Amino acid sequence: MDEIDMIRQRKMEGLKKELEKREYPAEPLEVTDAAFDEFTARHTLVVVDCWAQWCGPCRMLSPVIDELATELRGKVIFGKLNVDHNKGTAMRFAITSIPALLVFRDGKLADRIVGAVPKQKIIQRLQPLM
Known part of the structure; x- marks a missing residue:
């Protein structure tokens, strides 16, 4: 491999990483039934925040999810599912307490985190899956 091929390869790798990063928004995306x-199968690691407007702990967790979406950009994609408007998915995954974070790895449910847990606890649970 000559020098030009090496430069071309490095440039392609950089462009690929930049493209992958763009596919991961810096904020959670709204998810519907x-x-x-499609949303959970599209990326390797997906976290869906199941919440409702009236839920106090959900409102407490929301800024944490926003921070994580920014900090873990390129590694994890975050979504928000309003359980009042998307009852089918809530029933499908037996969401009985909110907030609930559904963690998907390669399109399959890998973990479930229930309650307004601290940011570090969420990161600890996600680390083995990254």
């Missing part, structure tokens, strides 16, 4: 399966 209709798009749920």
